[in-house]
Every structure is written in C-alpha cells, then in structure tokens.
Amino acid sequence: MRWVTYEGADGVRTGLVDGETVRGLAAGTTLEALLAGGNLAEAGEDARRAPAEVRGLADVRLHAPLRRPPSVRDGLCFLDHxxxxxxxxxxxxxxxxxxxxxxxxxxxxxxxxxxxxDDVPVSPGSTMFDLELEVGAVIGVGGRDLHPDRAEDHIAGYLLYNDWTARDHQVVDMAQGIGMAKSKDSAITLGPALVTVDELEPHRRDGRLAPELSATVNGEELTRGTLDQMDWTFGELLAYVSRGTDLPPGAVIGSGTVPGGCLLEHVDTAELADFTRWLQPGDVVSLRGEGLGETRQTVTPGPGVVPLRPTG
Structure with a gap:
C-alpha cells in the first residue's frame, strides 16, 4: 500500500494511492491514528472497497504522510557519509x-x-543551507528493547526523508557540545507517500532492502546510492534506540544521509563560507527513491533574525 495525506474537497484527508487516483478515507482519519490503532490493513481494504472520495493524484496537494508523528529520530548509519x-x-x-x-x-x-x-525557507540567519538525502522508517507495531534480528518486523513502511540543515548553525551547535539544535530545527521533509514494507519487496537484495536513491539540485544530480549501503541496518538502529524506552506506532527514524547526499560532502574550499554551492532562494531540490516516489521543493528566503540582546 502507498498511503498519502492530501488536501481533499473539504479539508485534509488520508488516502490510498491506486494507480493515478487517491481513494480517500472519511474526513478526520489520520495515518497517525491508523498506526496507533493497528488498523492500517483494514483501512486499506475500506479505501479499496468503499472510499469516501476518489480524486486524481495529480489534482491534489500532498502533505507529509505523517504530519505530526509522536517522535522523530535521525540516525547516522552510512559511515561513508x-x-x-x-x-x-x-x-x-x-x-x-x-x-x-x-x-x-x-x-x-x-x-x-x-x-x-512544499517550499522550504532558508533557516533564519543561515548562509550555508544544505539538504540531506535519507530514508525514514515508520514504526507500525510499538515496542521496547527490540532485538536487532527482529526489530525490522516493527516497521510499517518507509518514506523519503530530507534533513534540511544549516551548516553555519551546526558549527555553533557542535561547539556548544550538547547536540543538534538550530541547525536541524527548521524543516524535515517526509513523503510523498508512506510505502508499506510489502510494496518494497521487489527492491530487496541479499535479504536487505536496496532501492536506488538519488538527489538533484536544479536538475543536476548530486549523488546516487542504495539503501543497502547502510553500515548499521534499520534493525540494529531500532534495537539501539529502543533500549530502555518505548518506540510508539507512528514514530519516524531516519537512516542518515546516503553518501554524497549533502552539499557539505562536496565542499572544495578551505573555508566553508567560501563554498559557492550552498542552497539559495530559487533552488529546486528533488529526492527520488525506487518504489518510494519523488519530492520536489523550492528553497525560499528565510525570515530575518531579531538580535537576542541589544548590540553596540
């Protein structure tokens, strides 16, 4: 199944993609609620049998499939990145x-x-704005202290994940030393669809999911890779993040960046600030994944920064 959240005739709806159409569920139904209730498969049958509405996929505005998941974590599983x-x-x-x-x-x-x-504004005050090509796993069956050999059984599906990053703010975050803060705070792209695990089986190789992934900026390819390049598997990542804590249904866990999938890896200047390819307003960023679809977003100007204290 390929689940989307979209702008329907009378507000935001959840729907199942069927070819070039979306078969919408009743107003007020969300993917977050379906996952929390363990009702995703049943809802899929309802959407096929008796949809509340049917719209052309090209005629609707897609939101993130999960607009407000209960939690989002981002891993670093590609060590070549x-x-x-x-x-x-x-x-x-x-x-x-x-x-x-x-x-x-x-x-x-x-x-x-x-x-x-959606358009993505530059992080306030940033002049070194970046993208990151990732895949997010969405938890279907919650759990705690998961075993690495079985943790992937808790995944309902996958989606593309863009971890927009302000590299100049990241320098400050790293200097303060207590974790990512304003560098990772302004935007995370999820979508276009939550693709259930069974849909991606044709892209499995040697027991691991291996869809091809790519990113472009203004139509120029930045990188191309596959999900099975991960040094840490999703099973290992989920086992680690669930130690001593609950992973609820609907939680999103990012893979980390596909090698070469951010501008930072392409810096060819002695100083980061001298690099001329940081994202600028008007740039168009696209992520693609076999079986996962494509995102396409335009970077826009960010808001100005109000000083925290008077200067001078």
Missing part, C-alpha cells in the same frame, strides 16, 4: 572506534515537518 564530511572539513584518517560500537542518532523536531512539494 561521515567520512565525506570529515574530508570536506580537512579531517583525514580513519573513524574512531566509537562509530563501530553503536549507531549514532539525535532527536529531530517533529513540529518542523513539511510536505514533499
């Missing part, structure tokens, strides 16, 4: 042993989610 960032920052050499002991993750802003075709 980290190596590429380190090279851009002039930090050569092997990764430290900590990266092979457990997958890294941080808590992201569930209130910053935007749809797959």
């Amino acid at each position: 980290l190596r590429g960032c380190y090279r851009a920052l002039g930090r050569e050499g092997p990764l430290g042993p900590v990266w092979s002991r457990s997958p890294a993750f941080y808590f992201a802003n569930a209130d910053a989610i935007v749809g797959p075709h």
